Each structure stands twice: as structure tokens, then as C-alpha cells.
Amino acid sequence: MERTRFFRRPVVWIVLVIIGAIAVSSLFTGGQTYTQVTTSELLGQLQSGNVHKVLIEDKEQTVDFDLRSAATFNNASTTKIKAQVPALSVNEVFKQINEAKAAGKIDGTVDTKVTKESVLLGLLVNLLPIAVLVILLLLFMSQMQGGGSRVLNFGKSKAKLISKDTPKTTFADVAGADEAVEELHEIKDFLQNPAKYQALGAKIPKGVLLFGPPGTGKTLLARAVAGEAGVPFYSISGSDFVEMFVGVGASRVRDLFEQAKTNAPAIVFVDEIDAVGRHRGAGLGGGHDEREQTLNQLLVEMDGFDTKGGVILIAATNRPDILDPALLRPGRFDRQIAVDTPDMEGRKAILRVHAKGKPFTPDVDLDAVARRTPGFTGADLANVVNESALLTARNEKRAITNDFLEEAIDRVIAGPQRRTRVMSDHEKKITAYHEGGHALVAWALPHSAPVHKVTILSRGRSLGHTLVLPTEDKYTQTRAELIDTLAYALGGRAAEELVFHEPTTGAGNDIEKATHIARAMVTEYGMSSKLGAVKYGQTDGEPFLGRTMGHQRDYSDTVAAEIDAEVRTLIELAHDEAWEILVEYRDVLDNIVLELFEKETISQADMARLAERVVKRPPMAPYNGFGKRQPSDQPPVLTTAEKDSLKAQAEADGVQALSGGSDGPR
Numbered sequence: 001m002e003r004t005r006f007f008r009r010p011v012v013w014i015v016l017v018i019i020g021a022i023a024v025s026s027l028f029t030g031g032q033t034y035t036q037v038t039t040s041e042l043l044g045q046l047q048s049g050n051v052h053k054v055l056i057e058d059k060e061q062t063v064d065f066d067l068r069s070a071a072t073f074n075n076a077s078t079t080k081i082k083a084q085v086p087a088l089s090v091n092e093v094f095k096q097i098n099e100a101k102a103a104g105k106i107d108g109t110v111d112t113k114v115t116k117e118s119v120l121l122g123l124l125v126n127l128l129p130i131a132v133l134v135i136l137l138l139l140f141m142s143q144m145q146g147g148g149s150r151v152l153n154f155g156k157s158k159a160k161l162i163s164k165d166t167p168k169t170t171f172a173d174v175a176g177a178d179e180a181v182e183e184l185h186e187i188k189d190f191l192q193n194p195a196k197y198q199a200l201g202a203k204i205p206k207g208v209l210l211f212g213p214p215g216t217g218k219t220l221l222a223r224a225v226a227g228e229a230g231v232p233f234y235s236i237s238g239s240d241f242v243e244m245f246v247g248v249g250a251s252r253v254r255d256l257f258e259q260a261k262t263n264a265p266a267i268v269f270v271d272e273i274d275a276v277g278r279h280r281g282a283g284l285g286g287g288h289d290e291r292e293q294t295l296n297q298l299l300v301e302m303d304g305f306d307t308k309g310g311v312i313l314i315a316a317t318n319r320p321d322i323l324d325p326a327l328l329r330p331g332r333f334d335r336q337i338a339v340d341t342p343d344m345e346g347r348k349a350i351l352r353v354h355a356k357g358k359p360f361t362p363d364v365d366l367d368a369v370a371r372r373t374p375g376f377t378g379a380d381l382a383n384v385v386n387e388s389a390l391l392t393a394r395n396e397k398r399a400i401t402n403d404f405l406e407e408a409i410d411r412v413i414a415g416p417q418r419r420t421r422v423m424s425d426h427e428k429k430i431t432a433y434h435e436g437g438h439a440l441v442a443w444a445l446p447h448s449a450p451v452h453k454v455t456i457l458s459r460g461r462s463l464g465h466t467l468v469l470p471t472e473d474k475y476t477q478t479r480a481e482l483i484d485t486l487a488y489a490l491g492g493r494a495a496e497e498l499v500f501h502e503p504t505t506g507a508g509n510d511i512e513k514a515t516h517i518a519r520a521m522v523t524e525y526g527m528s529s530k531l532g533a534v535k536y537g538q539t540d541g542e543p544f545l546g547r548t549m550g551h552q553r554d555y556s557d558t559v560a561a562e563i564d565a566e567v568r569t570l571i572e573l574a575h576d577e578a579w580e581i582l583v584e585y586r587d588v589l590d591n592i593v594l595e596l597f598e599k600e601t602i603s604q605a606d607m608a609r610l611a612e613r614v615v616k617r618p619p620m621a622p623y624n625g626f627g628k629r630q631p632s633d634q635p636p637v638l639t640t641a642e643k644d645s646l647k648a649q650a651e652a653d654g655v656q657a658l659s660g661g662s663d664g665p666r
Contacts (some may be wrong), residue, residue, distance in 0.1 A: 033080065034064055034080045034081060034082035035073055035074075035076065035078045035080060035081050035082065036081075036082055036083070036084075037073050037081045037082070037083050038083060039083050039084075039085060039086070039089060039093065041073065041081070041083070042063060042065060042081060042083035042093075043093070043096060045065060045067060045071060045081065046065070046096060046097065046100050046105065046106075047100075047105075049068075049100075049105040050067050050068050050069060050071065051065050051066070051067060051068065051100070051105065051106050051108075052065075052066045052067060052068045052106070052107060052108040053065070053066040053106075053108035053109055053110075053111075054066075054097055054101075054106060054108070054109070054110040054111070055111050055112075055113060056094070056097075056110070056111070056112045056113065057113045058112060058113065060084075061084065061085050061090060062082055062083065062084050062085065063082070063083055063085055063093065063097070064080070064081070064082045065080070065081050065082075066079060066080055066108065067079045067080070067081065068107070097110060098110075168226075168227035169220065169223040169224050169226070169227045170224055170227045170228055171184070171185065171224050171228055173220070173224060173353065174217060174220060174221060174224050175342075175346065175349035175350045175352070175353045175378075176217070176342030176343075176346030176347065176349050176350040176378055177216070177217055177221065177339055177342070177346070177378075178346075179337075180210065180217075180221055180337045180338075180339050181221070181224075183208070183335060183337050184208070184221060184224070184225050184337075185228075187205070187208060187225065187229075187312060187314075187335075188225065188228050188229050190204045190205070190312070191204075191229055191230075191231050191265045191267070191312065192229070192230065192231075194265070204310075204312065205312065205334035205335050206302050206303055206312065206313065206331060206332055206333070206334055207302055207312065207313040207314070207315065207332050207333040207334060207335070208312065208313070208314045208315070208333065208334070208335040208336075208337060209273075209315050209316075209317070209320065209323075209328070209333040209335065209336045209337065210222070210314065210315065210316045210317075210337050210339050211316070211317050211318065211320040211336065211337070211338060211339065212318060212338055212339035212340050212341075213318055213340070213341060213377060214318050214377070214379070215377035215378060215379030215380060216339045216340060216341060216342075216377045216378055216379075217339055217377075217378045217379075218316035218317075218318075218339050219271055219316055220378070221339065222235070222269045222271070222314055222316060225267060225269075225314060226267065226269070229267055231265050231266055231267060232260070232263040232266040232267070233266070233267045233269065234256060234259065234260055234266065234267070234268045234269065235269045235271070236256065236268070236269070236270055236271070237270070237271045237272055237275070238270055238271065238272045238273045238274065238275030238276040238277065239272065239275045239276075240252070241253060241275075241276050241294045249276065249291070249293060249294030249297070250293045250294050250296070250297035252294075253294060253297040253298050253301055254297060254301070256268060257301040257311065260311045261310065261311055264310030264311055265310040265311070265312075266310065266311050266312075267311075267312050267313075267314060268311060268312070268313045268314070269313075269314045269315070269316075270313065270314070270315045270316075271315075271316050272316065272317060273315040273316065273317050273323070274317045274318075274319045274322055274323060276291055276294050276295055276298065277295055277298070277315075277317075277323045277324055277327050278291070278295075278322050278323065278324065279322060279323070279324050279325075280292050280295060280296075280324055280326075295324060295327070298327070299324075299326055299327060299332065302327075302331075302332040303331045303332050313333075315333070320336070341375055341376070341377050342376075342377070342378065342381075343473045344370055344371065344374075344472070344473055347370035347373055347376065347381060348366060348367055348370045350378050350381045350382070351366045351369055351370055351381055351384075351385065352366060354381065354382045354385040354386075355385060358385065358389055358400060359398060359399040359400060360399060360400045360401075361399045361400065361401045361402070363401075363402060364400065364401065364402055364405065365402075369384070369405055369409070371469075371471075372406075372409060372452065372469055373409060374469060374470055374473060376412070380412055383408075383412050384405065384408045384409055384412055385408070386408075387407075387408035387411050387412065388400045388404040388405045388407070388408040391404045391407055391408060392404050410453075410459065410467075411459075413465075413467070414459035414460050414462060414465050415459050415460025415461075416459065416460070417457055417458065417459050418458040418459065418460075421458045421463075423458070423463065427463070428456060428597070429593070429597075430496065430500065430504055430506070431456045431463045431464045431506065432456050432464075432592075432593040432596040432597060433495045433496060433499050433500070433589070433593055434464070434492035434493075434495055434496055434504075434506055434507070435454050435455070435456055435464045435465065435466050435492065435596065436454065436495060436589050436592040436593050436596065437491040437492045437493075437494055437495025437496070437498075437578070437582055437589065438454075438466040438488060438489075438491045438492045438495075439451050439454045439466050439491075439592060439607060440491065440495075440581060440582060440585060440588060440589050440592060440611065440614070441487055441488050441490075441491030441494070441577075441578045441581050441582065442466065442468050442488045442491065443607065443611045443614055444581045444585070444611075444614050444615070444616060444617055445484040445487060445488060445581075445616070445617055446480075446484070446616045446617055446618070446619050447478070447480050447481040447483075447484040447619075448468060448484045448485070448487075448488050449468040449469055449470040449471070450468060450469065450470075450471065450604065451466065451467075451468050451604060451607050452467045452468060452469040452603075452604050453466070453467040453601065453602070453603060453604065454466045454467075454592070454596065454601070454602050454607065455596075455600060455601040455602075456596050456600055456601075457600055457601060462509075463506060466492075468488070479521070479525075479527045480619065482517055482521055482525075482527070483570070483573070483574060485517060486514050486517055486518060486570060486571065486573075486574035487574040487575075487577045487578045487581075488578075489510045489511075489513050489514040489517075489574070490507075490510060490511075490514055490571070490574050490575045490578045491578045491581075491582070492506070492507055492510055493507035493510060493511065493575070493578075494575060494578040494579045494582055495582055495589065497579075498579065498582050498583065498586070514571060514574065515567065515571065518567045518570040518571050518574075519563070519567050521570060522536070522563055522566045522567055522570070523535070523536040523537055523563060524536075528566045530562065530566060531559070531562060531563065531566060536554070536555050536559065536563060537553055537554065537555070538553075538554070577617070581617070585611075585613075585614055588610060588611055588613070588614060591610050592607075592610050592611075595610060
């Protein structure tokens with residue numbers, strides 16, 4: 001292997017070519033070395049009778065003398081001399097040589113070398129520079145294509161065949177994605193026992209698409225399938241199909257599926273398929289660019305006229321919204337498996353997987369860590385455990401403690417602590433009131449998540465942060481919860497205005513988040529009584545320039561002004577509520593700041609002690625437009641009588657009886 005890599009280096013081949021050229025050149029030389037002298041020095045040796053042999057080279061117009069005894073030229077003694085004879089003196093020199101021979105001054109032979117033109121030598125001299133250039137070009141191309149064996153194989157697939165010797169990942173190594181594992185278990189069974197399904201007339205799925213946020217374990221699931229299936233498994237990235245040469249991508253797709261079909265049943269895994277599977281006709285270059293040709297070939301291979309089966313395509317992406325509809329239809333990607341962020345039980349299982357082989361102190365509770373990490377992906381949780389182990393080693397400890405786990409969670413959320421950032425007392429005071437404002441407003445709001453930690457220690461780009469953690473996993477949010485989130489986000493800004501009578505730039509990120517939430521409430525979630533349940537504008541994040549150029553919004557200027565007014569109303573109401581809470585409990589805010597100055601970080605227990613007298617704000621009235629918070633005068637759920645009435649009506653209509661609770665009155 002090392003020898004092969006050595007000969008793939010261009011420098012090695014350049015040196016070999018130069019050595020070869022020198023060797024070839026030496027073959028056409030006489031192998032004898034003559035000292036170059038002037039014509040007069042040459043003739044002087046001839047007149048003195050010190051010449052043994054003479055060789056006249058007619059083509060080069062040179063004369064070589066082998067001397068009887070050594071003579072000195074340029075401080076060097078030699079018996080072989082050579083002179084270049086000028087064209088005007090050729091006849092005179094030849095005449096003197098003949099006279100000297102006749103006079104007996106030359107005791108050896110006088111020969112004339114008639115050089116004939118060599119066809120082979122001429123071709124070699126003329127073609128050698130071209131050959132060197134061609135070899136160098138091929139060497140550089142081989143480096144771009146990944147090796148000398150692939151110089152002319154642009155259209156060959158770059159897929160890696162997972163061998164039996166590769167360390168296997170199995171479904172036992174996957175946690176927090178039980179539904180996805182169950183679906184992929186069935187794919188494994190399709191390949192191992194196809195007759196069971198064919199007997200029932202069932203067709204094996206052509207493709208499985210794994211989609212979800214980054215870090216949720218899509219590639220890990222594919223590796224688990226490779227370890228479990230026991231069939232040839234080809235792995236490739238979407239970007240490996242497309243090169244600078246036109247037609248290479250489509251050729252590689254053909255070659256990949258030909259290999260897979262030859263070894264069927266087989267699995268082909270394409271990671272980050274959005275690199276090649278995006279919407280067609282979306283760019284500025286028309287419909288014949290390289291990426292679209294590659295996608296067209298992929299569509300044909302998955303479900304075209306060639307119906308040879310036995311190959312299942314598994315693909316992964318975190319952008320399913322930008323994939324071409326033809327790629328997503330049944331018959332191509334028959335199964336679309338969502339791999340989402342894990343819930344509480346999933347996080348517990350993931351933590352246990354990554355905790356294997358690591359020492360923990362007896363008081364460490366991984367279930368408590370799972371409760372403190374809502375919204376974390378599998379990659380985030382793996383990073384938490386790894387960071388805690390690194391912190392333990394850095395502090396020369398032998399077991400991971402709760403403090404190290406807590407610090408690791410903070411590192412994943414906000415970045416490492418910046419101990420070198422030294423703030424003045426005034427800036428520290430502003431930061432303490434800012435974070436205290438967040439914490440106090442969040443504590444007083446009925447729909448806000450509990451305050452877990454408040455700190456004025458700088459992390460990442462923030463001077464401090466307030467961490468609120470929900471007690472359970474949530475997948476939807478009500479309007480009241482979003483409004484409380486707005487008030488919590490603006491609590492820091494309101495505290496700065498209340499205490500220092502002017503805001504700072506530290507609230508910039510809070511305002512950005514609040515504005516985003518408020519605009520989404522109005523334009524996406526239909527939470528505006530004035531504008532109604534209408535979706536305004538196109539979905540954000542369209543990645544194609546061709547689709548965005550010339551795009552006009554789908555609402556008038558009048559509606560745009562109303563949207564801006566509604567967004568501002570939401571922001572102002574949230575700001576007013578935060579202001580009212582801080583004014584009412586100003587003494588509590590001051591106590592929080594004093595403790596932050598003393599400890600720099602306060603926990604949930606500290607917050608409960610400091611805010612003991614804070615009374616939760618009353619819940620919001622039923623949705624009837626904007627307005628300040630007031631006690632609700634209507635029940636939030638159906639009464640028992642209403643449930644019995646609906647149940648009787650359903651049974652009378654022949655509908656299955658209602659079960660469970662209700663979302664509220666319609």
C-alpha cells in the first residue's frame with residue numbers, strides 16, 4: 001500500500017522521467033570525454049608530432065586527437081582533446097592533417113565519422129518533450145480523480161462497498177429512534193426473506209428516505225442497516241456524483257446501480273441526497289445542467305423501464321422540502337421515515353448508550369440530565385457526555401460528576417466560558433439586571449417554562465444567559481404560550497429601561513427573536529383577530545435563486561402595513577407586561593442582582609427562594625383578539641355535560657364513541 005502511494009506522487013514520476021531522458025542521451029554518446037581546446041592548440045600538437053590517432057566528425061565539424069603523451073591545457077593534463085573547426089578553416093585543417101600523416105607525424109589512424117540521420121533518434125528527440133508533458137498532465141488528472149488507476153475512469157462510481165471486515169454498527173447501537181429502527185428492521189427482512197412477501201403479492205420497496213434535523217442519527221441508522229442486513233452495502237455521498245465534467249454524474253449513477261444489480265440483493269446508501277436531488281428547472285442555467293442530468297438518471301434507475309429488482313436505495317437528508325417531487329413519489333422512495341429529535345425516553349436511552357465505559361459518581365442521575373436537555377439531538381447528547389469526560393480529565397478527576405455534566409450542557413447550549421473577558425463593574429451591573437429581568441418575568445408568567453439557571457458568566461458571544469427548561473416535551477405551542485415567550489424575551493430590555501433609563505445593545509438578539517415569533521404568529525399561525533387565519537407570504541428559506549428572482553409577495557401594500565402594525569402591537573403588549581412585572585416586584589429584581597454579583601450563577605432553588613412572594617400572572621382570556629391579560633371567565637375544556645352530549649350524538653350517528661379529552665370548544 002505504501003509503495004503504491006509512493007508512486008502516485010507527481011514529483012516521483014517527474015524525477016523518473018528526467019533520469020530516463022539522461023540515460024537515453026548517454027546511449028547516443030561515445031562514452032569518451034575529450035578536453036575542449038582551440039584550433040590553434042589542436043594544430044600545435046599536430047606540428048609537434050604528439051598525435052597518435054585522429055577522428056574527424058563531419059556533421060559536428062569537430063576534430064578529436066588521441067595524443068601520444070599527455071599535454072596540459074587549462075591547468076589539466078589530458079591525452080584526449082577536441083576542437084570545433086570554424087567553417088572557413090575546415091579545408092586548411094584537413095590539409096594539414098593529411099600532410100602530417102604523410103610526413104609520419106601521426107603514427108595511428110586518421111578516420112572520418114560520417115553521421116547518418118537516425119529515424120529513431122529523431123523521433124525520440126522530437127517526441128520526448130511532448131511525452132513528458134502528457135505524462136505530467138495525466139499525473140495531475142489522476143490526483144484530482146483519486147489515484148492513477150482512475151485517470152480515465154471519470155464515469156466510474158465512487159461508492160464504497162462495506163466489507164465484512166469493517167467494524168459493524170447494529171440496531172443495538174441506535175437509541176431514541178425506535179420507530180425508524182422498526183421500519184428499517186422490515187427492510188432488512190425484505191432482503192433476507194423476500195419469498196415471504198412475494199407469496200402475498202407484496203413488492204419490495206424501491207427506496208427509503210431518512211429525513212430530519214442534523215445530528216438525529218440518520219447516517220448512524222444507515223450504518224446499522226449495513227451491519228444488520230448481511231448483503232452488499234454501497235455507500236456514497238450525493239456530492240460524489242457531480243464533477244466538473246459534463247455527463248460524469250449520470251455515468252456514475254449507472255455504474256453504481258449496475259454494480260448493485262450484479263450483486264443483488266444489495267443496498268445503496270446515498271448520504272446528503274439533496275446535493276443531487278433538488279427541484280429541476282429551478283436554476284438559471286436551464287434544464288440541462290450536470291446536476292439535473294444526474295437526477296434524471298437516478299430517477300430512471302430507481303423506477304424506469306428496467307424493472308430488475310433486488311436493490312434498495314436508502315437516502316438521508318435534512319432538507320426534504322427541496323427534493324424533486326418525482327423523487328419522492330411512491331415507486332421510488334416508498335418509505336419516508338422521519339428521524340426527529342428524541343423525546344424524554346429517547347434521550348435517556350441515548351445517554352445510556354454514550355455513558356457505557358465511562359465512570360460516573362454514584363450521585364449522577366442520567367434521567368435528570370435527560371430532563372435538562374429538551375430539544376437536544378443524539379449528536380448533542382453525545383457531545384454532552386464527551387465534554388463532561390474531557391472536563392473530568394482536565395481537572396485530574398477519576399469520575400464524572402454532576403457539576404461536570406452541568407458545565408457540559410452549558411457548553412453545548414452557549415459555548416465555553418470566556419474567562420479572559422473582564423467586564424467593568426458598570427457593565428456587570430447592566431448584565432445582572434438584564435438577566436435578572438429575564439428570570440423574574442419568566443418566573444411570573446403562567447405559561448413560561450421554569451427558570452433553571454441564571455448566570456452573568458460570559459459564554460460564546462453572550463455576556464450572560466438565563467436558561468428556562470420545560471418540564472415535559474412539547475410539540476405545539478398555544479397563542480398564550482407564545483405571548484408569554486415574547487414577554488420573557490423582552491424582560492431584559494425592560495429591566496435596562498427601568499433601572500438605567502436607556503437600553504443597550506445587549507438586547508439585540510432578544511428583540512430579533514421576539515420579532516421573529518411575533519411575525520410568525522401573524523403571517524404563519526393565523527393568531528391575529530384582525531388579519532385572520534390566513535398565510536401571508538412564501539415559505540422562508542427557498543434555496544433557488546431562479547425561483548426567487550422576480551418574485552412578488554402575495555399580499556398588497558395595505559395588508560403589509562397591517563401586518564407590521566399587528567407585529568408591533570404584539571411586541572408592545574409583551575413589553576408592557578414585562579414592564580409591569582418588573583415594576584411590581586422591583587425589590588425582588590434587586591435581590592436577584594445582588595445574589596448574581598455574589599455568586600455569578602444562581603440555581604432554580606435559589607430563584608425559588610428569591611421570588612417566593614412573586615404571584616403568577618392570571619391566565620389569558622380565551623382567544624378573542626388582542627388585549628391585556630385578564631382572568632378567564634370561560635372553562636378551558638369541555639364540561640362533563642358537553643362531553644356526554646357529544647358522546648350521545650356520536651353513538652346516535654353510528655360513530656365510535658369519543659374517548660379522552662378535547663382541545664376545547666369549537
